[in-house]
Amino acid sequence: MAALTPDAPQISLRGVSKTYPNGTVALREVTLEIPKQDFVFLVGPSGAGKSTLVRLLIREEKATSGIIRVEGQDLSRLKRRHLPFLRRKIGMVFQDFKLLPNLSVFQNVAFALRVTEGALRHLKPKVEEVLSIVGLEGKEDKFPDELSGGEQQRVAIARALVHDPRIFLADEPTGNLDPATSWEIIQLLLQINARGTTVLMATHNREIVDVMRRRVVAIEGGQIVRDEDAGGYHAPALESR
Amino acid sequence: MHRLWNRVDFAFGSAWQNFWRNAAVSIASVLIVWVVLLALGSLLLVLHSLDRIVALEKTKASAISVYLADTTPLSSAMDFKLHLEADPRVSNVTYVSKDQAMARFRDLPALDPSVIDTLGTNPLPASLDVTVKDIRDLGAIDQEVRNSPLVDKSPATNYEPNVIDKIILLARVAGIAGLALIVGLTGLSVFIIMLTIRTAIYLRRKEIEVMKLVGATDWFVRWPFIVEGLLVGVLGAVVAVLIVGFGYRPAVMNLQSVLIFVPLAFDPNYLRIVLAAMLAFGLLLGSVGSYLGVRRFLKQ
Numbered sequence: 413m414a415a416l417t418p419d420a421p422q423i424s425l426r427g428v429s430k431t432y433p434n435g436t437v438a439l440r441e442v443t444l445e446i447p448k449q450d451f452v453f454l455v456g457p458s459g460a461g462k463s464t465l466v467r468l469l470i471r472e473e474k475a476t477s478g479i480i481r482v483e484g485q486d487l488s489r490l491k492r493r494h495l496p497f498l499r500r501k502i503g504m505v506f507q508d509f510k511l512l513p514n515l516s517v518f519q520n521v522a523f524a525l526r527v528t529e530g531a532l533r534h535l536k537p538k539v540e541e542v543l544s545i546v547g548l549e550g551k552e553d554k555f556p557d558e559l560s561g562g563e564q565q566r567v568a569i570a571r572a573l574v575h576d577p578r579i580f581l582a583d584e585p586t587g588n589l590d591p592a593t594s595w596e597i598i599q600l601l602l603q604i605n606a607r608g609t610t611v612l613m614a615t616h617n618r619e620i621v622d623v624m625r626r627r628v629v630a631i632e633g634g635q636i637v638r639d640e641d642a643g644g645y646h647a648p649a650l651e652s653r
Numbered sequence: 654m655h656r657l658w659n660r661v662d663f664a665f666g667s668a669w670q671n672f673w674r675n676a677a678v679s680i681a682s683v684l685i686v687w688v689v690l691l692a693l694g695s696l697l698l699v700l701h702s703l704d705r706i707v708a709l710e711k712t713k714a715s716a717i718s719v720y721l722a723d724t725t726p727l728s729s730a731m732d733f734k735l736h737l738e739a740d741p742r743v744s745n746v747t748y749v750s751k752d753q754a755m756a757r758f759r760d761l762p763a764l765d766p767s768v769i770d771t772l773g774t775n776p777l778p779a780s781l782d783v784t785v786k787d788i789r790d791l792g793a794i795d796q797e798v799r800n801s802p803l804v805d806k807s808p809a810t811n812y813e814p815n816v817i818d819k820i821i822l823l824a825r826v827a828g829i830a831g832l833a834l835i836v837g838l839t840g841l842s843v844f845i846i847m848l849t850i851r852t853a854i855y856l857r858r859k860e861i862e863v864m865k866l867v868g869a870t871d872w873f874v875r876w877p878f879i880v881e882g883l884l885v886g887v888l889g890a891v892v893a894v895l896i897v898g899f900g901y902r903p904a905v906m907n908l909q910s911v912l913i914f915v916p917l918a919f920d921p922n923y924l925r926i927v928l929a930a931m932l933a934f935g936l937l938l939g940s941v942g943s944y945l946g947v948r949r950f951l952k953q
Binding site: 492493496498504510512524526533571574575 | 655660859862864868869870871874
């Protein structure tokens, strides 16, 4: 069912459950392994637990039970002061981009390096490098409100790439974009994946999932109901209906 | 070095922006810090003055002047002096003639000598200034000398047992009242600084979210707000320090011209300590207030 794992999986969940303080059960006994350089679509209806899963992986939330390992590290045992260093290994983008409106494109990307005290001497070349990967050369001095949605998401992707992440998490990255722009973003994520980065993308976008024929993990009611290599958005039985 | 500079630059740059972005709230907290420090500095200086007055009165208080009737011959006065010197409780007796008393009177700084000259005759009595070993024996000696026929009756001595007690009481009341005021204002200022920092955090919530997302450490996120709190403390302190530093000497001069018989003095060494204490307390207010402001928000 799951993809073959030549190495230890880069991300692994064993019997992971998450119950929020208000009693909502978001995940039930989820077990999942994602090897290095995999490209995985995480699909399912709203409220199925996709976002919770993403939040658990960057430990914005802690699992109620079960074991989550990222790069071999048990997240429940990760000390709070080590958390920033986990986040630097994981690039993240969201449906709402989360760009800072008062900073230019260049500054938005550089911000991620500045606040993590990265290699500042190489700040300018690094920012230019990631901006050229996402195809935004020449737009360094624009502000987010001067850009299209697709361009804004590219800035967010560039920002997520400055630390050369080993894992790239995208939570509904095309949720606010039109189909043509969505395809451009997907092409970019494929390109990032081809450079050796594991990509996990939570999405509602049925068309993209169906065309790509990549690994699909479907969640419903907090449980994994399907995990297929080269799958579609819906299970074959449902699609034939 | 490069990283440290980046951290300092980022913290100070953000703090400065925060300060002006919610300028009204920031200035309110600077004002409250200023008021607290002004109260603190004034109280310390007033208590110091009272301390010195008490100390001075205490040395005076171990002595009384026994006024001699003008009719007393010098030989009787000297016998009386010997009699007093023989008393084991007495440490020293000095005879002060009418002329010497007049000369002392003329030396009082606030008196116009020409007024004295119009008196013609010398109204001041000669006296025996008696110093005792233990201040508590003063009352008994006062009672004894009053019965001597050599002693003037109006008044017999300058014994005033309550003066020191009154000054000590005044110092204590001023100290307690001032301390209560400062404690109250300190609580208020820490609270207002905390609110200022919370406001700044609220205005920067998006940036903080991104910072945490891309892997900034907790302290990197906190520092700009701590620096902002310190900035508030320093600004309040600088204004208060300037006012107290430059206002202390004129205030002493003005008071001295009103309170002629009270020995006030300008004490530059003590002033320096007070100003340093004000600055330190300002920094303390700023850091405690901002620490309380940032303490909760980064926890999750």
